[in-house]
Amino acid sequence: MSNRRFSWLAALAALTALLLAPASPAAAQTVAAKTSSTGKAWTPPRTADGVPDFQGVWTNNTVTPLERSKALGAKEFYTEAELTSRVKEERERVGVAEEEGRGTEPGTAEDVHYDFAQFGLDRGQAKLAWNRRTSIISGPDGRIPPLTPEARKRNAERAAKARGHEFDGPENRPLGARCIARPNVGPPLLPAAYNSNLQIAQGPGYVALEAEMIHDVRIIPTDGRPHLSKGVSQWMGDSRGHWEGNTLVIDTTNFSELNPFPGAQNLHVIERLTRVDPDTILYQFTVEDPGMWTKPWSGELPITKIKGDLYEYACNEGNYGLENTLRGARVADEEAAKAKGEKK
DSSP, rough: OOOOOGGGGGGGGOOSSSOOOTTTTHHHHHHHHOOOTTSSSSSOOTTTTBBOOOEEEEEOOSOOOSSOOOTTOOBBBHHHHHHHHHHHHHEEEEEHHHHHHOOOTTTTGGGSSHHEEESSSSSGOOOGGSBBBOOOOOOOTOSSSOOHHHHHHHHHHHHHHHHOOOSSGGGOOOOOTSSOOOOSSSOOOOOSSSSEEEEEEEETEEEEEEETTTTOEEEEOOSSOOOOOOOOTTTOEEEEEEETTEEEEEEOOOOOOOOSTOSSSSOEEEEEEEEEETTTEEEEEEETTTTTBBEEEEEEEEEOOOSOOOOOOTTTTTOOHHHHHHHHHHHHHHHHHHHHHHOO
């Protein structure tokens, strides 16, 4: 599905910033680390029209899970010693599970093979993909809040209606399986299983954000125009951006109820992108829909600059899974019909 030769880019994540909650002492240390020897905070470069320059190829590859393990409770950050121990344990696990998770050297002949390491599915091998956060979702809970009773009922009805028809045709398959939309593009913009890279381009009054998987581009006006009318919904919503100092704030509404959170009726996402040093963007987001979750939820992760271009993720051209799934379903239908005829 993707250009195999370049899928190792996801393993080059240089998530070096220690990105902690703004209210914590550790956060102050992070900000201090971005201060020059003269005592002045780092100033991002500007585009020709005078706004912070975010352009380039980046990755948000990380081993940090979206939700925190319940066993960790309200623990939002690992200590340095705990992080070192986790990295060591992961290295040992990868070494033992060589056949399903062997590490490969980017650019070597071994690196073109299809395995966990090549696709970044075993992301623990990328030592710089680690940071001290215990989950991308921030706060004491570290988890997506419970659904409202209305949302549970709505989703149950949707599931009941689809039950038994999951393989009737392509329109019954998930959007991702049909190469239409993937939730990692969001917003919020979250790490993908592999090829977790993105490219940012800017022009006067616009920011364009392209995710490698599934090669979708969000065109974000920053010229103050209003949102589309409420009756117009889109796969990735309707984004409007503005600048608050060195931070790009993106407000997105008008989502389809099918993406990125199926069943959401009035999804609203706020994203904040702040370039904190030449190689790092701090990405923060807040998601809310009163009819979907019992409360809003937020998260943050570092986005790190990488060398190289963004290569086409040719999803439709290589989408053998959809064809084979439906072909297998038709074979199963024929066998079931034959068995039914024989019983008569």
